[in-house]
Amino acid sequence: MTATSDREQMAYVSAQAADARVKVELDTGDMTLNIGPQHPATHGTLRIACQLDGEQVVVAEPIMGYMHRGYEKLCEVRTYPQCTTLINRIDWLGSFANEVPFILAAERLMEIEAPPRAQWIRTILFELSRIANLALFLGDMGVQIGALTPVFFAFRDRERVLNQIEEVTGGRFHPNFDRIGGLKDDIPKGWIEETRSVMVKMRTFCDEMEDLLVGNEIFQARCRGVGVIPPEVALGYGLSGANLRASGVDWDLRRDANPGLAWDQVDWRVWTHPDGDSFARYWVRLQETREATHIVDQLLDGIPSGPIMAKVPRIIKVPAGEAYISTENPLGEMGYYIVSKGDLGPFRVKIRTPSFNNISIVPWVMKGVYVPDVITILGSLYFILGDIDR
Amino acid sequence: MPRLPGLIKGLGVTARTAGRTLFPKRGWKTLIPAPQKGAVTVQYPHEKEAPPDRARGVIALHEENCTACMLCSRQCPDWCIYIEGHKVKAPPRREGGKPRTVNMLDRFDIDYALCMYCGICVEVCPFDALFWTPEYEYSEPRIADLLHDKDRLGEWMETVPDFLDYETGSEQKVRKVPR
Amino acid sequence: MTTLLALPYWQETGIKLGLALAVIPTTSLILVYLFLFKMMAFMQSRLGPNDTGPYGTLQLIAEAIKFLQKEDIHPEQADRRVFRMAPVVVLASTFLLYVVLPAGPDAVVQNLDTGVFYAMAVSSLSVLGILMAGWASANKYALLGGLRAAGQLIAYELPLILAVMGVVIQAETLNLQGIVEAQATGEIFGFGAIGNPFILTQFIAFLIFMIAAQAELTQTPFDMPVAETELVGGFHIEYTGFRFLLFFMAEFGTAFAFAALASVMFLGGWWIPGFDVDDNILNVLGPGVMLAKILLVAFFIFWVRFTYPRLREDQLQKFAWKVLIPLSLANIVLTGIFKVVF
Amino acid sequence: MTDETTIEETPPADDQRERLLSDLSDSLGEILVESHLRPHENIWFRVKIEAWQDAAMAAKSAGFEYFGFLSAIDWHIAPEGRYEDTEFDTGLVEEDDEPVEIDSSTGYGGGDTRFQMLMQLYSLSEQAGVILKADVGDDMTVDTVREIFPGADWHERETHEMFGISFRGHPTLQPLYLPTEFEGHPLRKDFPLLARQVKPWPGVVDIEEIPEHLEAQLEAEVMAAFESNEGGS
Known part of the structure; x- marks a missing residue:
């Protein structure tokens, strides 16, 4: 105000005053719009309380807990083998991947290691659940922005992957197949060939998604430049997985902090995208799905023979100590911090889920976007409600 | 544009x-x-999709093998298996032996409304009495009817498929289903 | 005008009205069954309804009965009268559209001289109903949907009308029957065996008309007013049962009517090459030809609907004002020049 | 972003983490209470609670800028166990009457109080993580780190409702998961798990023994049947 001699300053002040006057004269109160908890875009029961000015979001605050199941508490009263039953249900679309870090953390404390064959099959199943999970995202993102068909393609082709998982583990969604020291069972005859043909189909699915969505100009118009997350913000919020890589951070726990699975045995690359917008997130996930099919193909070629269980006592007692193991799950970094007191069950389990961190950026990224963009951003951040609420 | x-x-x-x-x-x-x-869809009531042999559809009980050892009941994370039993005297295995004490199973109920289909009970059973079967058509209109007793679990024994052969390179032994 | 049967005016009108009333639900049934149920299912590797009746043809009857059985629910805060009237207004706009759609030389409810003008005017009535629904539902989603619909329908009414202008200039009449006749008697460089369907000379206008119609019908990629994944149905979020059925019927009835308008104005309408324009037999064959053409146009409308994602509201407005309207104006200018030159 | 040089898989000693340990210990200075290293895994630092923010700041400036998670540990030994023993199956355990028994001896980096803060940070350039711990005093208050790591915002809210630890300087400490009127802090060890209390453990049932007075009689019956059977065949 003091620098009235400055013409620019004058212009600025008068513009501010005009704005304020308009706001007083046309007292347009903000509208609160609750997106969710029952809303098709929140796949699950997430609620986003949006303050709208017209169709523009002023403040968006996610409210969750509608599905909080208290797994951290429940794990405390269960034995280690019993915990995996629960852990399956955290990210229910890629459930095998949930078991692995928990089992690895327990193995780390017990200082045993699963035999190589078990590690390879673990890695294959891990990547299969990644494909199953991301395939649904690839289709679902289409639905979020209005394309009806992709999600049906996704369900169609994901089913093939789930069948492969079921043929080995017996469970489509909740395999509960990983055991401390190895796996519950070996793979059945003929499975490798079937999986190979499924991987070919999944690559076709990726091509279809590329034609239906990535190349589609309407899709690009909706996603490019929407919900841009710069890398330093992404790091501060602890974003992980494709959300981080779409912001240009070349970071993949499979490559950079491999906890002993067979990823270092095969040739693959980490995809990143410099833009950090919704389109980049979709694109990175699409490439990752395709890359995962190549990883599975290579792994299938080289499964070593041998046992699938290390020597473990029948009654599992994990020595006292603490361990934190995280792996690159379909949604991002999932880690288990296990505090053991040498008991049958863990003393405390802190479950670090990717979606919780990924969604915590919502208030930051949704300032000033339009209502349709809220859906685009939510879709592209890709969360599973069980993964947020635990 | x-x-x-x-x-x-x-x-x-x-x-x-x-x-x-x-x-x-x-x-x-x-x-x-x-x-x-x-079309990739299966028109359910008319045609039925066959789940894989390992599918965890429902748990079948081979009653002759059960010794009411309570292991499954105690290991169950959801506390959904109820077992009751009593001891009886059985004749000795060979001549001149002493009579043995064996466990008789009175009740073996699984509450499928609680069951999380984790398979821990099947795994911990040391006597091969519990098996997975891919059978899935056992829904009930009332939740209380999902508590199935040992007769019902025994009926499912017929639907248990044989264990599958393993892929080359495996050192696992193929188990046999008692019939 | 030669009439098929020499009937008094009121009897003729009565028959036509009855036919039109029967046609509207039937047409939306056909569209829903063929495209929404079956074509969409095939595009998604599914079968669609196949249990009720042969190939699931009776599914729609079952659906209609289901809707009729449902309780008629008003939101507590709703403006009841407006809430109830809204679907009727929307459906009325659809009904009124059918008045001028010709299916033969005489197979038309009312052959208006300003048929095109009337159709455009009446079709924009539905905005009113949608706005009413959006406002009266006392729901924020519905309000957003209603406002979006209003903005969108107004924005797309212009290119729609301007696209039709080209046809009107070329045909030199606003009468839909006249347009059909103009196409039937037209010649392409002296070759008149198939007439001159205006899609050939007015291709840009046809494209603009189809795009604008897609927006008018609130079909994807322009379905922001309903947008299931954002506004959960938009203006009809609070409607259940019979009232929802009215909206639903109006949606598909209007789709049918617009497909009919497109085939009348661009594809030659009911005329069959080789017949005289006044031939009485066309009153019998015409509806069949029209139906085939309409289904062809509707196929494209729904094909696009099942394939594309949806645009954002601001992008849609930009597209209308910055692309479609200048294009259609250019088209009018070009048509005018050609009209004067040739 | 990342350093392309990968760590050797199993060198005998973890030089990299030892270097990180000494570096970070130096920069933490006297706010460091205790540290612990598990080779090829993690480094644990226990810092003074007053310096929680400073420790986070120091870690961030040392390159640990990727926020993993923030939580707490309750070292109170739960009176209920796993709810599978009969004596604990009935009745709630009164919170106030029980002396709080703490056992944090097994925790890395040690601990003196019941509640301990826990924060995991990662360095993308070093490809290594650290876990920061701090003992929470009786005032149950910690400084917020949400200015340093914005992602900590929700984690602090969760910790607040689950353990009852307050965060100084956090503007919106309302519950994240639980309803606003919820009482108690569920992840505390003395918070009863009702799901396990409303129902007795089915594993507590044991096989019914043969009553002693009938044993001899039954034995004789069986033997008689056995012998007659043997004779017959």
Whole structure:
């Protein structure tokens, strides 16, 4: 105000005053719009309380807990083998991947290691659940922005992957197949060939998604430049997985902090995208799905023979100590911090889920976007409600 | 703003899929529409999809093998297995032996309303009394009816498939299902 | 005008009205069954309804009965009268559209001299109903949907009308029957065997008309007013049962009517090459030809609907004002020049 | 972003983490209470609670800028166990009457109080993580780190409702998961798990023994049947 001699300053002040006057004269109160908890875009029961000015979001605050199941508490009263039953249900679309870090953390404390064959099959199943999970995202993102068909393609082709998982583990969604020291069972005859043909189909699915969505100009118009997350913000919020890589951070726990699975045995690359917008997130996930099919193909070629269980006592007692193991799950970094007191069950389990961190950026990224963009951003951040609420 | 190629490609994908669904046959038969064959969906009550042999559909109980050792009940994370039993005297195995004390199973109930289908009970059973079967048609209109007793669990024993052979390189031994 | 049967005016009108009333639900049934149920299913590797009746044809009857059985629910805060009237207004706009759609030389409810003008005017009535629904539902989603619909329908009414202008200039009449006749008697460089369907000379206008119609019908990629994944149905979020059925019927009835308008104005309407324009037999064959053409146009409308994602509201407005309207104006200018030159 | 040089898989000693340990210990200075290293895994630092923010700041400036998670540990030994023993199956355990028994001896980096803060940070350039711990005093208050790591915002809210630890300087400490009127802090060890209390453990049932007075009689019956059977065949 003091620098009235400055013409620019004058212009600025008068513009501010005009704005304020308009706001007083046309007292347009903000509208609160609750997106969710029952809303098709929140796949699950997430609620986003949006303050709208017209169709523009002023403040968006996610409210969750509608599905909080208290797994951290429940794990405390269960034995280690019993915990995996629960852990399956955290990210229910890629459930095998949930078991692995928990089992690895327990193995780390017990200082045993699963035999190589078990590690390879673990890695294959891990990547299969990644494909199953991301395939649904690839289709679902289409639905979020209005394309009806992709999600049906996704369900169609994901089913093939789930069948492969079921043929080995017996469970489509909740395999509960990983055991401390190895796996519950070996793979059945003929499975490798079937999986190979499924991987070919999944690559076709990726091509279809590329034609239906990535190349589609309407899709690009909706996603490019929407919900841009710069890398330093992404790091501060602890974003992980494709959300981080779409912001240009070349970071993949499979490559950079491999906890002993067979990823270092095969040739693959980490995809990143410099833009950090919704389109980049979709694109990175699409490439990752395709890359995962190549990883599975290579792994299938080289499964070593041998046992699938290390020597473990029948009654599992994990020595006292603490361990934190995280792996690159379909949604991002999932880690288990296990505090053991040498008991049958863990003393405390802190479950670090990717979606919780990924969604915590919502208030930051949704300032000033339009209502349709809220859906685009939510879709592209890709969360599973069980993964947020635990 | 929309340029042509991407939009046209998308139309091509859906049209191709429609064609493949409607005319799945090869050769001159292509002209005969056969959506029943081309669609990936299974029309459930008319045709049934066969789940894989390892599918965890329901737990079957081979009662003769059960010794009421309570292991499954105690290991169950959901506390959904109820076992009761009593001890009886059985004749000795060979002549001149002493009479043995064996466990008789009175009650073996699994509450499928609570069960999380984790398979821990099947795994911990040391006597091969519990098996998974891919059977899945046992829904009930009332939740209380999902508590199945040992007779019902025994009936499912017939549907237990044989264990599958393993892929080459495996050192696992193929188990046998008691019949 | 030669009439098929020499009937008094009121009897003729009565028959036509009855036919039109029967046609509207039937047409939306056909569209829903063929495209929404079956074509969409095939495009998604599914079968669609196949259990009720042969190939699931009776599914729609079952659906209609289901809707009729449902309780008629008003939101507590709703403006009841407006809430109830809204679907009727929307459906009325659809009904009124059918009045001028010709299916033969005499197979038309009312052959208005300003048929095109009337059709455009009446079709924009539905905006009113949608706005009413959006406002009266006392729901924020519905309000957003209603406002979006209003903005969108107004924005797309212009290119729609301007696209039709080209046809009107070329045909030199606003009468839909006249347009059909103009196409039937037209010649392409002296070759008149198939007449001159205006899609050949007015291709840009046809494209603009189809795009604008897509927006008018609130079909994807322009379905922001309903947008299931954002506004959960938009203006009809609070409607259940019979009232929802009315909206639903109006949606598909209007789709049918617009497909009919497109085939009348661009594809030659009911005329069959080789027949005289006044031939009485066309009153019988015409509806069949029209139906085939309409289904062809509707196929494209729904094909696009099942394939594309949806645009954002601001992008849609930009597209209308910055691309479609200048294009259609250019088209009018070009048509005018050609009209004067040739 | 990342350093392309990968760590050797199993060198005998973890030089990299030892270097990180000494570096970070130096920069933490006297706010460091205790540290612990598990080779090829993690480094644990226990810092003074007053310096929680400073420790986070120091870690961030040392390159640990990727926020993993923030939580707490309750070292109170739960009176209920796993709810599988009969004596604990009935009745709630009164919170106030029980002396709080703490056992944090097994925790890395040690601990003196019941509640301990826990924060995991990662360095993308070093490809290594650290876990920061701090003992929470009786005032149950910690400084917020949400200015340093914005992602900590929700984690602090969760910790607040689950353990009852307050965060100084956090503007919106309302519950994240639980309803606003919820009482108690569920992840505390003395918070009863009702799901396990409303129902007795089915594993507590044991096989019914043969009553002693009938044993001899039954034995004789069985033997008689056995012998007659043997004779017959």
